[in-house]
Amino acid sequence: MAERDQRTRSPRAGRTTDPFRPALQVLDGGRPQRGRRPADTEPPADGPAGRTGAGKGKTDAGKTGAGKTGAGKTGKPGRAAQRDPRREPPRSRRPEADRDDDGDELRRRRERSAGRGVRVREPARSGAKPARDARPPFPTRTRKEAAGKPPGRTLAKGSPTATRSPAAKSRAVRAIAPEPPKLANPARRLRLGTVLALSLFVMIGVRLVVLQVASSPADAARLIKLREDRISAITLPAPRGSILDRDGTVLAHSVEARYVAADPVLVKNPSQTAAILAPLLGVAQSKLIPKMTKHTRADGRQSRFEFLAQGVDIAIGNRIAAMKQLSGIVVGHDERRDVPGADLASNLIGFTSADNAGLEGMEARYDSLLRGTPGKQEFEIGKGDLDAPIPGGYQSYTEPQPGNSIELTIDGDLQYRVQQILSDQLQKWKASIGGAIVIDIRTGEVLAQASYPGYNAAKPLDVPPSTRDDVPSGIVADPGSIHKAFMIGAALEEGAITPDSAITVGPALKRGGYVFQDSHLQPKGTKMTIPGILALSSNVGTILIADRLGKQKVYEYQQKFGLGKSTNEGVAGEVPGKILAPDEWSGSASGSVPIGMSVDATLVQMAAGYAAIANDGMYVQPHLVKSIISGKDGKTTPAAAPETHRVLRPEVARQLRTMMEAVVDEDDATGTQARVNGYRVAGKTGTGKRLVDGKYTSSNYGSFIGMAPAENPRFVIAVSAEVPHGTGGDVAAPAFRDMMSFALLHYRVPPSSTPAPKFRIHP
Template sequence: MSRTLFESDKTSPLRARIVAGCMCLAFGAVGIQGGVVALTGDHSDRFANSRSADSPNTLTRAEILDRNGERLATSVSVYSLSADPTAIWDADYVATELMTVLPELDYETIVRRLSDTDRRFVWIQRGLTPVQRQRVFELGLEGLSFNEETRRLYPQRGLAAHVLGFTDVDGNGIAGIEYALDERLTQSDEPLRLTIDAGVQYSLETELEAAAISTHAQGGAGIVLDAQTGEVLAMASWPFFDPNRPQDAIPGARFNRASAGVYELGSVFKPFTMAAGIDLGEVMLREQFDVRNPIHVGSDTVHDDHPLPNARVATPTSIVAHSSNIGTVQVSQRIGLERQQRFLESLGLFEAAPIELASSAAPLLPDYWSEITSATVSFGHGIAVSPIAFTAAFSAFANDGEYLAPTILMETDPLAPPREPRRVMSAPTSEVVVGMMRVAVTDGTGRNADVPGYRVAGKTGTAEKPIPGGYDDDRNVTSFSAVFPADDPNYVVLIVLDEPTNEAGQAISAAFSSAPAVGRVVERIAPILDVMPYFEDIRPSGPPIRAISDRRSL
């Protein structure tokens, strides 16, 4: 709906009489065409034909809700300012007056539009605030109109911005779920309910940002996944942006690192290698691996970044808990190239994650799978995957060895994919590896992720960033992937930080960046997810000790 500047809810009786008189003298009529009210005669046909694509946006989009019905995106009515250049007597004067209310306008652009008398409709400013609309009205300029439009509003501001995406000024989906499910959102009034939990999302975003800022990281990503259903409870990418004003985002902030970014994640891949070795019968839990010396693979040498504590030999649990490259490569050599590839492929790591986002990135895989490729991939180098693809793969450890494709649509939505689990390892294998990762948190590299009462199990990953011809020793990508609670895992949490450093600007490992961030996330979201804390009873066994007052006289 559009109104000329002579219309207002606060129009005085005098102004109303003047307008009515002018209309009668001019034999004008109120012509309604395309939602615009014209008070300068009936030019509806020419007006409608001249503006075509310039018509105000009256497109209605369905609301987007979180899993609990919290409104994440809605549509509201706003007014936009347009002009009929043929009714503008002095373009320079009108532009100057408008800029007293709308100083962000470009003077030359507005003058050019107002001077284009070959057109009957030009936009001046879209989405005015009520105050701006009233002040423009009070200027009393002829030839201007207010056009009522529908505008997308994100009431939670930046919350889940990279999942939601945003629309353009005409209401077309541009990014995120707004783009991926644009047809669904415009052809149905039924709200679209996502698997996102606003409380979990807020907790993840808060801790991701705190970790990124405190470690001076260039970027970060975080995901919380329900392993039993494949539902994404939270997905975040840092830096954040406000989808209400995407044009104000800092460079790179609109990029979804959680789904569109691919990273070499490092040692978080080691549990996959160990799981494959155990599941294929190539690794016995009580056997010991010699990890004293670097291992030679062709002309290359693999060593441990830090020697295992007091270790000449290491058990499979120690290899995972203390992150031994040497031990992991020995396991991968037993598995072999073909079986290693098949196992990783079964985890969905050789393709883009099948999630309902157009920005899901395909992995970067080795061109040729050689012995050294197999060795480095076993500890997460030489293969780059998206955080969401990795999280979905890792969730098999919390789902009795079954893989579920990740989703952000509630199962009740007609567009939601069927929940079809795929077994990738045996349930006992997944349980054993979770136990190894629990040791990594209690006694290994992941100690900073431990949360009393919630039995976190997880693995650190610190990967040097690839550069042409090799790797940069001074720049890392760190990650920590966790399942909890370890004795009955349901949830997966992943935090990835791009180039975290200490105060001196030196690269730091996952143990001091991503791991503590995951611990803080778990501590915040566990109560939201109704995960009850568990504390072991440390009282000595045996009959209860009587108090002195309970003693009976003999």
């Protein structure tokens, strides 16, 4: 028998408040007896104790006395065997069991009640007498027990407890609680989960291999078709570059706007939707309905995105976006071309379409640089909002690359003033068209290039196409007498004449059946100096000088001065003009070509030739582009250097410039209205005709081209206009004067320090 703490045996061992759990437990063969009920005392079923009276149901407690206990025939222990229950150690409420050396189980019984004071003595070993007030340290067996008879139990007199049967004995021992059931094994669960996860991945991998490798072409085509039906593609417009003047002032740029588009698959009622959007977008319903109706593209795919309008004002775009009843309509960010100066250089710059593609002018000429590279967005869509891709679905995004900006050689302030002067002057003369150009002769940069009439580039469709033409580069006409300076310069260069030469001029010349005469008729045999021929614009004198050159040289010098081909200054649609090769000359060509007839030239070409005279005989290609500004990193790249070639020797160019001053300074000259206070001016007037549809118009095409200061020129300005009547000296010279005055003061060019030379018209 042993007393052990059952808290180490069972999770419920800590519960110590059960008053019915015994402190001792009887073991049978070293194992607890299960199914027995606990009891305070367990009398043996048979033995000496039974025969002392318990077995018969009698207990003589009164006769024995308080200090005696009847023990049957085994003997009478003394009072030392009786113990005071108040001195006994505290009772354990847990059953405990011990096994002795022989393996027999003994049950120790104690009286737990403090009021009883009766104690059952343990049987002594055979041949030994237990000492009074002493307890054997180990349980002993009697002879009867050794013979197979269970020991008896002697109870105190008066005890109501009788001897118990073996069945009652078996119920007296409480069984130890069974071990709690084992919980689930986490390691086993982990192994099972790992196996399941790996199996799932293997199945997915096998399926992917089957779909990508082992599937048939029909299956692959079906999958591609399903994907294409769910993919929506949107072209992302690239920000278009700006057009700036030489000081960085914006002439044209793009501003934020909105685009309105539709998904034809999601639009429920195209007719009703078109009726709502048409007045807001300014687009006819007949153009909107086909875009919103279900249709397929050229590649056979169903259309899921169609632009309805681009460059829409932000306010209108937001208003349309708020209309939730319009299914399939989407509003997105866009840009619109804006021209802050309205008509400032509008004929030169041009304009763009609704999708920001250049259509005219420099917008068209440099469209590939300005527009950049559009981006693209593809995403998988389902049922619902067109703008909302499926989360986690297929998406592809290519970022648009912004376009480059162009910095022009144009001076915005000078451009504004030149346009203003040109418009005022030509309105006075009721001109149909006109143009002006200002060139910096040292660099060939075009500082201003104006056309009349102008238009608002923000509303280009409000005017007819002819009004949008750039007159200086797009209109060809017979230059007239301004061509004579080229002939005299070529004759000086070739040595056919000198500055002191005198030419005999008569009243008229006849070539190929045509009569050529001067506006200032001279008597027959009258001689005239070279400055006089220029000042009075003598046709006869110029034809005679060209005769000394010959038609081959005339043609060669026309090419050197830049006629017959485009200057490539940078404007889209520049007209190359045309000059006659020697083998194309007719009988009258020797009379018409030297005086600027039968020659098709633009104002830009003539201005560039005069710039060569002003630049000491060096031709510099006129150009409008100063630099390119990268749209990616803002890096500025200068434009390519202009082409140059020599036309005249410097001394010849200076001689020619000096003689051209006579056109302005002589009182009887044709260009006196071109004088500029404080500056010496050299130039030439001209009056020709413009050929339209193979026929000359009845109007005059007058012009004036000059340079200042004549002794050291800085600018060349050319002005032309088509007027019902009047000459270049009447119409263009006054406009030249005002433009040159402003340009010289604007750039703070010092006035001339030497007086103009005196000329003789006749030797």
